[in-house]
Amino acid sequence: PRAAEASRHGLDSESLQRDVLENLVSLQARYPAIATPHDWYMALAYSVRDRLLVRWVETVQSYAARDVRIACYLSAEFLIGPQLGNNLVNLGIEADAREAMLALGQDLDAVMALEEEPGLGNGGLGRLAACYLDSLATLEMPAIGYGIRYEFGIFRQAIRDGWQVEETDKWLQKGNPWEIVRPEVAYYVNFGGHTHSETDAEGRFRVRWIAANQVKGVACDTPVQGYRVETCNTLRLWRSEAVESFDLADFNVGDYYGAVEQKVVSETLSKVLYPNDEPEMGKRLRLAQQYFFVSCSLQDMLRLLQQKGEPIERFADVFVAQLNDTHPSIAVAELMRLLLDECGLQWGQAWDITQRALAYTNHTLLPEALETWGLPLFRGLLPRPLEIIYEINRRFLDEVRQRHPGDESRVSRMSLIDESGDRRIRMAHLATVGSHAINGVAALHSTLLRETVLRDFAELWPERFHNVTNGVTPRRFLALCNPGLARLLDQTVGEGWIADLTRLRGLEAHADDEAFQQRWRAIKNANKEALAKHIHSATGVAVDPRALFDIQVKRIHEYKRQHLNALYIVALYQRLRREPQLALAPRCFVFGGKAAPGYAMAKLIIRLINGIAEVVNNDPAMEGRLKVVFFPNFNVKSAHHIYPAADLSEQISTAGKEASGTGNMKFMMNGVLTIGTLDGANVEIREEAGAENFFLFGLHAQDVERLQREGYRPADHVTANDELREALELIASGHFLRGQSDVFRPLVENLTQWDHFLALADYADYVACQARVDAAWQDPATWTRMSILNTARSGKFSSDRAIREYGDRIWGLAPMK
Numbered sequence: 183p184r185a186a187e188a189s190r191h192g193l194d195s196e197s198l199q200r201d202v203l204e205n206l207v208s209l210q211a212r213y214p215a216i217a218t219p220h221d222w223y224m225a226l227a228y229s230v231r232d233r234l235l236v237r238w239v240e241t242v243q244s245y246a247a248r249d250v251r252i253a254c255y256l257s258a259e260f261l262i263g264p265q266l267g268n269n270l271v272n273l274g275i276e277a278d279a280r281e282a283m284l285a286l287g288q289d290l291d292a293v294m295a296l297e298e299e300p301g302l303g304n305g306g307l308g309r310l311a312a313c314y315l316d317s318l319a320t321l322e323m324p325a326i327g328y329g330i331r332y333e334f335g336i337f338r339q340a341i342r343d344g345w346q347v348e349e350t351d352k353w354l355q356k357g358n359p360w361e362i363v364r365p366e367v368a369y370y371v372n373f374g375g376h377t378h379s380e381t382d383a384e385g386r387f388r389v390r391w392i393a394a395n396q397v398k399g400v401a402c403d404t405p406v407q408g409y410r411v412e413t414c415n416t417l418r419l420w421r422s423e424a425v426e427s428f429d430l431a432d433f434n435v436g437d438y439y440g441a442v443e444q445k446v447v448s449e450t451l452s453k454v455l456y457p458n459d460e461p462e463m464g465k466r467l468r469l470a471q472q473y474f475f476v477s478c479s480l481q482d483m484l485r486l487l488q489q490k491g492e493p494i495e496r497f498a499d500v501f502v503a504q505l506n507d508t509h510p511s512i513a514v515a516e517l518m519r520l521l522l523d524e525c526g527l528q529w530g531q532a533w534d535i536t537q538r539a540l541a542y543t544n545h546t547l548l549p550e551a552l553e554t555w556g557l558p559l560f561r562g563l564l565p566r567p568l569e570i571i572y573e574i575n576r577r578f579l580d581e582v583r584q585r586h587p588g589d590e591s592r593v594s595r596m597s598l599i600d601e602s603g604d605r606r607i608r609m610a611h612l613a614t615v616g617s618h619a620i621n622g623v624a625a626l627h628s629t630l631l632r633e634t635v636l637r638d639f640a641e642l643w644p645e646r647f648h649n650v651t652n653g654v655t656p657r658r659f660l661a662l663c664n665p666g667l668a669r670l671l672d673q674t675v676g677e678g679w680i681a682d683l684t685r686l687r688g689l690e691a692h693a694d695d696e697a698f699q700q701r702w703r704a705i706k707n708a709n710k711e712a713l714a715k716h717i718h719s720a721t722g723v724a725v726d727p728r729a730l731f732d733i734q735v736k737r738i739h740e741y742k743r744q745h746l747n748a749l750y751i752v753a754l755y756q757r758l759r760r761e762p763q764l765a766l767a768p769r770c771f772v773f774g775g776k777a778a779p780g781y782a783m784a785k786l787i788i789r790l791i792n793g794i795a796e797v798v799n800n801d802p803a804m805e806g807r808l809k810v811v812f813f814p815n816f817n818v819k820s821a822h823h824i825y826p827a828a829d830l831s832e833q834i835s836t837a838g839k840e841a842s843g844t845g846n847m848k849f850m851m852n853g854v855l856t857i858g859t860l861d862g863a864n865v866e867i868r869e870e871a872g873a874e875n876f877f878l879f880g881l882h883a884q885d886v887e888r889l890q891r892e893g894y895r896p897a898d899h900v901t902a903n904d905e906l907r908e909a910l911e912l913i914a915s916g917h918f919l920r921g922q923s924d925v926f927r928p929l930v931e932n933l934t935q936w937d938h939f940l941a942l943a944d945y946a947d948y949v950a951c952q953a954r955v956d957a958a959w960q961d962p963a964t965w966t967r968m969s970i971l972n973t974a975r976s977g978k979f980s981s982d983r984a985i986r987e988y989g990d991r992i993w994g995l996a997p998m999k
């Protein structure tokens with residue numbers, strides 16, 4: 183039996199091969215001759231999972247036994263992406279697995295391509311949470327990710343007739359081999375009803391919440407393997423279920439259909455991910471989801487504390503919970519409720535524990551994106567947490583009044599309740615007041631956070647405010663997705679770069695080496711050829727890998743200004759038509775990204791890009807000069823092909839609006855040059871790369887603020903710039919919509935009348951900057967040198983650095999490595 187066990191966990195290709203064959207029979211009920219490609223995928227995935235599980239149980243045991251602080255990352259989203267390839271890389275067995283599958287007549291890449299990705303996030307925020315889990319495990323820091331196991335993740339984007347069409351994401355249809363369901367790890371969550379005060383046996387005042395409804399949360403775990411270490415952490419996602427006793431009671435009174443309906447309602451809770459890039463619209467189910475996963479997670483932490491044999495007083499010594507934006511900010515009230523009502527602590531002690539245990543990360547300054555909940559909705563769903571929020575607010579505002587006597591306008595600015603108009607709870611204020619640390623996600627963003635949205639709070643508690651610039655994992659976004667480059671990096675600076683990205687600095691010495699430059703370009707070209715194939719199969723458009731690949735992939739949003747890019751393409755198109763002799767380098771513009779289903783302007787921008795693509799790509803005069811592609815359904819899987827194949831990364835948001843951006847970092851690591859504004863982490867990317875290796879344009883955040891305060895007139899820019907005016911006219915004329923002139927009107931009118939994100943104000947400078955890009959590209963030695971230096975200087979943007987900073991400054995938690 184020992185030998186069999188050794189083989190089951192063996193990392194060599196022979197034992198992998200044996201297990202894949204065995205799993206094919208025992209789990210898929212198939213033999214090689216009739217196995218489908220998907221059967222092979224499942225058999226390999228289960229074999230890899232076995233090898234994770236040994237490390238996983240060891241890790242969990244060690245956290246239970248040892249005196250360690252555990253970081254709990256609370257997030258409504260974890261965009262973890264496909265798991266197989268990443269687990270192979272982190273276990274260090276990709277080559278063995280390739281060999282094993284080859285021996286079985288299977289191609290590993292083809293098998294990996296079959297995996298459906300769990301799209302349990304909208305974009306940057308959810309992907310950041312996934313990168314952080316990878317780094318926590320790699321640095322061997324005790325950590326648990328807590329979130330929601332959505333049955334339907336982010337919708338799948340199809341393009342029909344140029345328009346975005348949403349299709350449901352059925353990622354679980356063929357089963358999920360990475361998940362381990364734990365029916366015995368389950369908690370009950372209350373909703374609705376009312377509260378009742380009473381004096382208990384010891385004469386203490388207690389509040390009871392008599393709920394109208396209860397839902398059960400069941401733990402669904404996914405192992406998170408660190409890179410070449412023994413640590414395997416846990417991502418614990420909650421799935422909602424009906425409470426047995428509830429339907430039973432109804433059944434007993436004969437209401438069978440009522441009981442089933444109750445079950446359906448309960449199970450709806452974790453059904454679907456909300457597209458968060460859409461203004462909140464009093465979505466009751468969304469608030470219920472947030473409370474559901476936060477309550478389950480905090481109850482789980484209390485149970486783990488008990489298992490460790492620690493008293494409740496030690497909660498904040500054993501746990502620190504990071505709130506990923508305000509989505510889990512109800513944790514402030516829920517932890518207080520559990521400590522007061524369930525554990526019987528006094529207010530002062532409960533509040534001390536809560537503040538020490540919680541920390542809050544802000545991810546946006548956009549006023550329309552700041553979460554608030556109307557009081558009636560909140561009271562109906564969460565009557566007891568609301569009472570606690572009132573009490574927190576009463577005590578907090580007393581403190582403010584004491585500090586600033588007579589300053590009632592400050593009191594109303596800082597209140598947890600917005601009293602202007604219909605009364606609403608400000609979730610960012612709740613998260614701030616309940617946390618010992620508050621941070622922004624890039625230097626500029628943290629500064630603006632202190633100066634604007636949370637100004638009064640930063641004045642009150644300056645020591646609580648931090649910056650932790652975002653980072654991304656080099657395992658997935660370099661080692662896994664760009665194997666060609668990874669091999670060259672191994673040979674040049676040694677394999678250590680994967681766990682210590684600052685070692686890429688060693689590339690600088692080779693930046694001017696002609697032979698090295700040639701190898702560098704060969705790798706990029708191979709990646710571009712591969713992307714060209716994907717583009718062709720996804721869109722039918724043939725692109726030339728020798729063209730400059732100019733790429734903008736991210737959610738579609740006016741503040742991200744895909745329309746600025748589009749305006750430039752239209753102008754370029756007109757220029758090339760007028761002057762066929764223009765000595766501009768051939769370019770291929772690639773866009774990708776989803777629009778929130780209710781965001782009409784974003785959907786119109788997608789239609790515009792597709793309209794431009796149709797006209798440009800079918801114009802023989804543009805052959806070999808200009809191509810435009812909208813790559814459908816941009817997600818983690820397609821990102822793997824896109825970042826390594828890009829030449830130019832578009833990071834062109836209005837300064838002050840993009841909190842950080844993380845795609846910008848993924849491009850940089852892969853040797854892609856940035857054209858960008860001084861926004862979010864672009865500022866730091868430019869600092870690291872060197873100003874001479876970054877294409878900068880546009881207004882600064884202060885200019886934007888001033889212009890908007892003093893009255894911005896977009897029409898002036900139209901008058902002043904013939905090329906811009908003609909581009910807008912061509913769009914308005916319907917030229918890019920088969921002559922229909924009404925469809926793009928709202929877009930053009932919005933731009934010329936309001937232009938909330940100053941696209942026209944930045945237009946001329948953007949065009950000038952693109953000319954500098956063209957010139958640099960025409961000199962391959964210059965371009966390649968810049969590309970090498972960007973990769974060499976991307977070390978700061980590893981999520982390992984970011985997680986170390988959270989550990990040092992916020993969690994009091996050091997890597998165990």
Ligand code: 26V
Binds near residue numbers: 306550551
């Ligand atoms: C944005 C918007 C835009 C206006 C309409 C309503 C709405 C609702 C939500 C959001 C997103 C807010 C949170 C978020 O996802 N922030 C992103 O977090 C990333 C990770 O820190 C960061 O890189 C992105 O810059 C930031 O937008």
